[in-house]
Amino acid sequence: MQIAIMSYNIRCLTSKDNSPHTWAERLPEVIKIIKEKDPDFIGIQEAVPQQMSDLEAYLPDYQWVGEGRDGGDKGEHSAIFFRKAAFKVMNTATYWLSEMPEKPGSKSWGSACPRIVTWGKFRRLDAGDEVYILNTHFDHKSVKAREKAATLLGETVGLDPELPMVLTGDFNANHESIPFQILEDHGYVNLWETAKTRKNENLGTLNNFHDPTGGGVGSRIDGILAKGTVTALFIEIVNTRNGEQFPSDHYPLFAVLEVGE
Template identity: 25%
Template sequence: MLVRLSALLAAMAILVGCTSLPSNDQLDSARLRVASLNALYIRPSGPRFEAWLDRREAMVSAIAEIDADIFALQEVETFDGRPLHEENLQLDFLMERLPSYGFAAIGPPETVPSTQPILYRKDRFRLLDEGFYFYPGQGDPVFPRRADGRQNRYASWALLQPLEGGPPIHVHNFHFDHQSGTRRQEAASKIATEIAPAIARGEPVLVIGDLNALRHSPTAAILRRADLAFSWITGPTFHFGTGIGAFPAIDHLLYSERFEPVGRGVVFRRNYDGQLPSDHHPVVQDFILD
């Protein structure tokens, strides 16, 4: 029975998702493409660094092919085991190779955690403001791991003004704890509090990232009660670096009532010369903003 179940899950993982998207340039100008990807942190030496050298071109290719107007990334980090490290090889590489994007919510490592940049197309948006906030009990000191071995967890945010006019868009990029449901729920409650003023004013809000939970979990319920809806993402997003996942999506795109989704969300499963961008697949959703 277990073997049959595993085979079924593997088959579903292969069938669900896509390896191509319509070009963003072919879409109606009123549409907005939003995406998220957990980029998988690296170390400056060893197997994980060698794997990064192998897959980094695939990551750039995937981001460029998806061509999202707003792209949230998580785990953009070079972790060397010290409490504070200035080197961020992933961020430097992506900034160099993706000149059409602005990078928000980054800064000096002694004051700003830069592992969750928010990318935006510079031909569509102007950055009005940016920042970050830690989840309760999960964020001191700034960067990146505490004495108990846990990561500091936080949300990055950016306020983006469409160049063609319209209201600014509030974008919050999250990465929740992968072990503790309590910590995930605390993080979701913090985000709900942070976005509440914008929601109350009827302003457009996007909340994007790695939930480390399913869309029907208690964590997700907190965000729904904050007047956010989930993009309908079908199939696994985390795949252990193999391309095949064994449980439903944990990466999610959430949006306020100002956004109308165009169809369902997409799990983008493209590999490039056999290389996948990360151990997560990107998730993508097109919207119309009223």
């Protein structure tokens, strides 16, 4: 089956952001990008409860799974939105990137804050094909925490290894870094490297609300990876902006994938 997927750090709602980069001003642009790309799945990072409510209201064709990094609906979410007319979630869970992955709010290895992975097992309604989608956000300060997080994610247990897996995330490390190497050692393929067609190859993903280049290739810290039978037909760094307004301090990644036999 063919799916379209997006990884998007939307920048948490914070009073630190001034016009034109407040969440109220950026929200219509975020929604515009999502609707233009029309993905089947969206891995959203940094969304606090108010933003989750806003996305839910403006994206009626989607449902989502996940919980906040502080447990329940508290804190930033690494949620997975999915097209509800095309897919059904069969199972889902969130775990923490720590030495106590089942403990809400837990953190380890010098992590500045709790970090999570949300996963879902999805079945296509018209054909019955199944795929795992995983979404994460690694720590922004601790190198050790990012490396340990990659190892923990790579060793995910309880998921059917026969099914394809697609991982979206803000890894706070570039594609040449050790966390990406660790994920690749555990069988994940960086789809940016293998896609048949790439768009905006000269860009990074961390624009910081001011840099059209996204910080350049060395700041390509967001990614879409896969394990199993997954072929990337197309991948793009989406650098859409409204004049001097950037919809987020990250550019999203968008990919079209062939999943399964």
